[in-house]
Amino acid sequence: MNHRPRYQQIKQFISDAIRNQQYAAGDKIPTEAELVEQFSVSRMTVNKALRDLVQEGWLIRYPGLGTFVTPPKAESPLAEVRNIAEEVRERGHQYTSQVLALNEQAASEFVAMQLGIPLHSRVFHSLIVHLENQLPIQLEERYLAASVLPHYLQQDFTQKTPNQYLSEHYALSSMEHIVEAVLPSQHAKDYLKLDAHLPCLQVSRRTWSGERLISFAVLTHPGDRYKLRSVMSLTVQPSENLALR
Amino acid sequence: MNHRPRYQQIKQFISDAIRNQQYAAGDKIPTEAELVEQFSVSRMTVNKALRDLVQEGWLIRYPGLGTFVTPPKAESPLAEVRNIAEEVRERGHQYTSQVLALNEQAASEFVAMQLGIPLHSRVFHSLIVHLENQLPIQLEERYLAASVLPHYLQQDFTQKTPNQYLSEHYALSSMEHIVEAVLPSQHAKDYLKLDAHLPCLQVSRRTWSGERLISFAVLTHPGDRYKLRSVMSLTVQPSENLALR
């Protein structure tokens, strides 16, 4: 069944527990002796796993005391999800953004379903346009339950993208994307300065921290100008307004 | 008798055993020493066979541990890449397909670059439209190096999708997708029966088996009718014709 080297499985187990926040920063994790017991391996195998995790920056160890979780750097599994501001700057271009809306709403049926919360419960909403060399490249419409981040509305999102702000408060662990090609909505036409006939890429993204659903965002890109690169599998899914029968 | 090279016979024997489920995913297969015994050959011959099977994605090896059948879930996310025919049938709809083109070509600059092969080398090309209840839902244009699957052109792709055919001959291990929203090409307009102003989802997919790049395909979907669901991260990437400076 399990074919990978034992020490790698142990590494996985521990780093998973840290990502899931079963161990918080500063927590003491089990001793080598306890892990030997738990995994039925020799101490040197456990030691190899822990030394690796120290090397990778997950843990810090003190002889006589134990092994402790180090504060998580940018080393979240979503390191692969690049921040749009960083991407733009890496291309050597100027990044700016405009906050078009930032307010509190009662959850509509759609938003409530996406976030898995009761209808009409309080949600925060933001609408931001991201610009590369003054040219709008992404329209970001985001919703999150008010209880998730009570000070969301006080943030200045021209300085820090909502995604950055979320990452600082939650160890984001998984995402789901649904990608569609659509004609631009009125919003998109206005703020991305698009013609009505230009196709747009619309990405609906939900973000989890462990089991907790944190945020729902709709990202709209001018389709002829940007591509989305994925490292994973895609499966075809019929849209709601599909009339096939 | 059989005068194929010994190492190929060994490859065949092992990959057959995997296909026959004599070894399940994650199972440990015999060590080189044991196979040397069994086939009465030198270790280097066994080693050549096993290295090939690793390259083709069937096996994964660890020094000191052994050789294991590549597991489907943990390390190959492609279990989630659904076959379009199966997806349609799971929705209780009728699946059909039409082969619009099936031929051999010299690799164009674009195709050669995508497949990482020399310019003008021989490639197979197929153009297939997939239909759900008679309605075209995907246009699949596919290229692969002729050396990868010499009998590709002899297949009946109304019975078996190219992807199915590939999976039977290679343990597909990774994919890369680039997703764009575009207006339909002439091909797409003709075969998907779309209006010129309807946005399309265009998915460029490259498929690997281990380290080997197997195939390049462009899948076009009517954007208002289908969505693509992804379970992974996406990063924005500028397209070639981006004029920002």
Add this chain to the structure above:
DNA sequence: CTCAGGTATTTGTATATATATGTATATACG
């Protein structure tokens, strides 16, 4: 009470051994 010293706990490190794969070289054959 403080302090020195012993003890238990925990990690750090080193060595040896067994196993299995990774790689390189030389040779031979058709």
Add this chain to the structure above:
DNA sequence: CGTATATACATATATATACAAATACCTGAG
């Protein structure tokens, strides 16, 4: 040149054992 063999050495995983070093805790002397 590709196939196949023979040999040799390197590398990676895992176990077992031993001892060193850092820390915390307890205890008895003063």
